[in-house]
Amino acid sequence: MRFLFGFIASLAALVLIACTSETTTSQNSPDANLSAQPQAPVAPINYIQNLNARKTQSLDGKWARIIDPYENGYYNYRYQVHDNGFFKNQKKEGPRDLVEYNFDTSPKLTVPGDWNTQERELYYYEGTLWYQRYFDLQKREGQKYIVQFGAVNYHAIVYVNGEKVGEHEGGFTSFQFDISEFVKSGENFIVLKVDNSRARDQVPTVNTDWWNYGGITRSVFIAVIPDTHIIDYTLSLSSDMSTIKGTVTVSAATHNAPVTLTIKELGISETFAVSENGTLAFSLPASPKLWSPERPKLYDVSLSYDADTLRDKIGFRTITVEGDKVLLNGKPVFMRGISIHEESLLHAGRAHSKADARATLELAKDLGTNFVRLAHYPHNEAMVKMADELGLMVWSEIPVYWTVLFGDEAVYRKAETQLVEMMTRDKNRASIVMWSVANETPLSDERHSFLGRLINKARRMDNTRLITAAIDTHSMSENEIVLEDPLAEKLDVIGINSYCGWYWAVLEDCAKKVWKSGYDKPIIMSEMGGGAKAGLRGDAGEIWTEEFQATVYDYNLQMADNIDGLAGISPWILKDFLSPRRQLGGIQDDWNRKGLVSETGEKKLAWDVLQSYYEKKAAE
Numbered sequence: 001m002r003f004l005f006g007f008i009a010s011l012a013a014l015v016l017i018a019c020t021s022e023t024t025t026s027q028n029s030p031d032a033n034l035s036a037q038p039q040a041p042v043a044p045i046n047y048i049q050n051l052n053a054r055k056t057q058s059l060d061g062k063w064a065r066i067i068d069p070y071e072n073g074y075y076n077y078r079y080q081v082h083d084n085g086f087f088k089n090q091k092k093e094g095p096r097d098l099v100e101y102n103f104d105t106s107p108k109l110t111v112p113g114d115w116n117t118q119e120r121e122l123y124y125y126e127g128t129l130w131y132q133r134y135f136d137l138q139k140r141e142g143q144k145y146i147v148q149f150g151a152v153n154y155h156a157i158v159y160v161n162g163e164k165v166g167e168h169e170g171g172f173t174s175f176q177f178d179i180s181e182f183v184k185s186g187e188n189f190i191v192l193k194v195d196n197s198r199a200r201d202q203v204p205t206v207n208t209d210w211w212n213y214g215g216i217t218r219s220v221f222i223a224v225i226p227d228t229h230i231i232d233y234t235l236s237l238s239s240d241m242s243t244i245k246g247t248v249t250v251s252a253a254t255h256n257a258p259v260t261l262t263i264k265e266l267g268i269s270e271t272f273a274v275s276e277n278g279t280l281a282f283s284l285p286a287s288p289k290l291w292s293p294e295r296p297k298l299y300d301v302s303l304s305y306d307a308d309t310l311r312d313k314i315g316f317r318t319i320t321v322e323g324d325k326v327l328l329n330g331k332p333v334f335m336r337g338i339s340i341h342e343e344s345l346l347h348a349g350r351a352h353s354k355a356d357a358r359a360t361l362e363l364a365k366d367l368g369t370n371f372v373r374l375a376h377y378p379h380n381e382a383m384v385k386m387a388d389e390l391g392l393m394v395w396s397e398i399p400v401y402w403t404v405l406f407g408d409e410a411v412y413r414k415a416e417t418q419l420v421e422m423m424t425r426d427k428n429r430a431s432i433v434m435w436s437v438a439n440e441t442p443l444s445d446e447r448h449s450f451l452g453r454l455i456n457k458a459r460r461m462d463n464t465r466l467i468t469a470a471i472d473t474h475s476m477s478e479n480e481i482v483l484e485d486p487l488a489e490k491l492d493v494i495g496i497n498s499y500c501g502w503y504w505a506v507l508e509d510c511a512k513k514v515w516k517s518g519y520d521k522p523i524i525m526s527e528m529g530g531g532a533k534a535g536l537r538g539d540a541g542e543i544w545t546e547e548f549q550a551t552v553y554d555y556n557l558q559m560a561d562n563i564d565g566l567a568g569i570s571p572w573i574l575k576d577f578l579s580p581r582r583q584l585g586g587i588q589d590d591w592n593r594k595g596l597v598s599e600t601g602e603k604k605l606a607w608d609v610l611q612s613y614y615e616k617k618a619a620e
C-alpha cells in the first residue's frame with residue numbers, strides 16, 4: 001500500500017545505519033505533581049511457563065462492570081489518585097452511608113471477551129472500565145496462588161481484596177501475578193481497572209487498521225502450585241537433528257531435588273540435578289519423527305520437580321535459511337500462507353477459545369495453506385496450540401506497527417517487553433517458525449536502531465527460529481521493483497507488503513512487474529489483496545465486486561511468480577475484520593473488506609483463485 005518511489009528509496013540508501021548495541025533503560029521519570037497519570041509500567045517478565053497445566057481455578061464467566069470515562073473510581077475531584085477507589089469494592093454499611101458505586105448491582109460482562117461486542121454502548125468505547133468478581137479459595141501452606149490473564153487490552157491494574165497486586169501494559173500478551181499474600185480462605189474479590197485509551201507512546205500507537213477491542217479478552221485463572229516448582233523450560237531439536245536440547249529453571253534450587261523429564265514415545269526418562277542457581281541444561285540423543293504440516297507429530301512430554309508436575313505436547317523440527325530458500329527439516333518449503341486477525345468466525349469480536357481457533361485454522365487449511373501469518377500482534381495461546389496440532393507454520397508478531405515513536409526509549413522498552421512476553425509464552429510451539437518485529441515502519445535512523453535492537457534481543461533469546469519483519473519500501477522504475485531497506489540486512493526472511501492494482505499501479509500491469517532483491521534472502525509476500533463485499537457481483541472492472549477482487553488476486557499471483565527468491569505468500573486476509581478506518585457506507589460499514597470470506601464465513605470468488613494457486617504450488 002505505502003509505496004515509496006525512487007527518490008525516497010535513494011535517500012534511504014544514504015541512511016546511516018545506527019549502532020544497534022543494547023543501551024540501558026531511561027524510563028521517563030514520573031511527573032512530580034500529584035495529578036500525574038499512573039506510570040505506564042513495563043512489566044518485568046516474571047512468567048511461570050505452562051501454568052495452565054497445573055491445578056487451576058477458572059475466573060472466566062460473569063464479571064460486574066462499571067464504565068468510568070472520567071476515571072472517577074481512580075482519581076478524586078482534585079485529580080489525585082484515590083486511596084479509596086473502586087478497587088476497594090466498598091459497600092454501604094449504614095442507612096446514611098454515601099457510596100456512589102456498587103459492583104453488586106452493576107451490569108455484567110462475560111470474561112473472556114472484548115467489551116465492544118457485548119454491549120451496544122461499548123461498541124466504540126475507549127477509556128477506563130472496571131471489572132469485579134468474587135471467588136472462593138481454600139488457602140494451604142506450601143502453596144503459591146498465581147493469577148494469570150491471557151490478555152487485557154491495553155492497560156490493566158489488578159487488585160485483590162482491595163490491595164493492588166500489579167499492573168500490566170500491552171494488550172496481547174499473557175501476564176501473571178503472585179497473589180499468595182493477598183488471598184485468604186473463603187470469599188475473596190478481584191477488581192481490574194482496564195483502560196484501552198490509545199496514546200502516541202504505546203505499542204501499537206494511536207493509528208492502526210484494526211478495532212481497538214477493550215477488556216479482558218482472554219481467559220483468567222488462578223493456578224495453585226507448590227512453593228518449590230518449575231519456573232521455565234525450553235525443548236528444541238538441535239540443528240543437526242540428532243539431539244533434543246533443553247533448559248529448565250526451578251525455584252528454590254537449594255531444595256536439592258532433581259528434575260525428571262519423560263518423553264515416553266522416545267524412550268526418554270531422565271533425571272537431572274539442578275545447579276545452585278536453579279537452572280539445568282541437557283542434550284539427549286534422539287531421533288524424533290519430525291513435525292511438519294504434512295505430519296504434525298507432537299510428543300507428550302512431562303516434567304517434574306519435587307511436588308510439581310506438568311505436561312506439554314511438543315513437536316520437533318528445524319527451520320533454517322539457505323540463500324533465498326526457507327528449509328523446514330532441511331528441505332526447501334514454499335510457504336502457502338494467509339494472514340489472519342484475531343477475530344472469531346463463530347461470534348462477534350475477539351477470538352479466544354479453542355473452538356474459535358479450530359474454526360479459523362481449519363478454514364485456512366481448506367484454502368490449501370501450510371502457513372499462517374498471525375497479524376499484527378501475538379494471538380491467544382489456543383491458536384498456536386491448534387497450529388501445532390493441525391500442522392500450520394506460524395509467523396507471530398508484535399504490534400510495532402506503522403508509526404510507533406521509534407525515538408522514545410520508553411516505547412522501545414514496551415516493544416521489547418511484548419517481544420519477550422510473546423517469545424516466552426510460545427517458545428515450545430513447533431508451529432512457530434518466525435518471529436516478526438514490525439509491520440510497515442517508515443525509514444529513519446531511529447527506526448533502524450529500534451528494530452535492530454529488537455532483532456538482537458530476539459536472536460539472543462532464540463536461535464531455533466527465523467526473524468522477519470514486513471517492510472514496504474522499494475524503488476520502482478517502469479516495471480522493475482527493487483527492494484531497498486537497510487533493515488533487510490538484519491532479517492532472515494524479508495516480508496514485503498504490496499497492494500499492486502489496489503493502492504498503487506494499474507491492475508493489468510501487475511503481472512508485468514519484476515521484483516529484484518539484492519539481499520539473497522528468502523522473501524515472503526506478507527500482504528497483497530483488495531476488497532470486495534461478499535455477494536456484490538458484477539463486472540471485473542468494478543471495484544468492491546467479488547469479480548474485481550478475484551482479478552486482483554489473479555494479477556498479483558502472476559506477479560508473485562516474478563519475484564526473485566519468493567519463499568511464500570500470506571495474502572491479506574482470511575476474513576473481513578472490523579476497523580474504524582473503513583467508513584464507506586453500504587460497502588465497508590466499519591469492515592475492512594479484504595477478506596477471502598465475509599465476517600460470517602461466506603466465501604468470495606478470490607478464495608477459489610488462491611485455492612487453485614495453492615493446489616498448483618503444492619503439486620510442484
Ligand code: GCB
Binds near residue numbers: 001376439440527594
Ligand atoms: C497494510 C497493513 C494492514 C492493513 C492493510 C489494508 O498494509 O499492514 O494492517 O489492514 O494494509 O487493508 O490496507
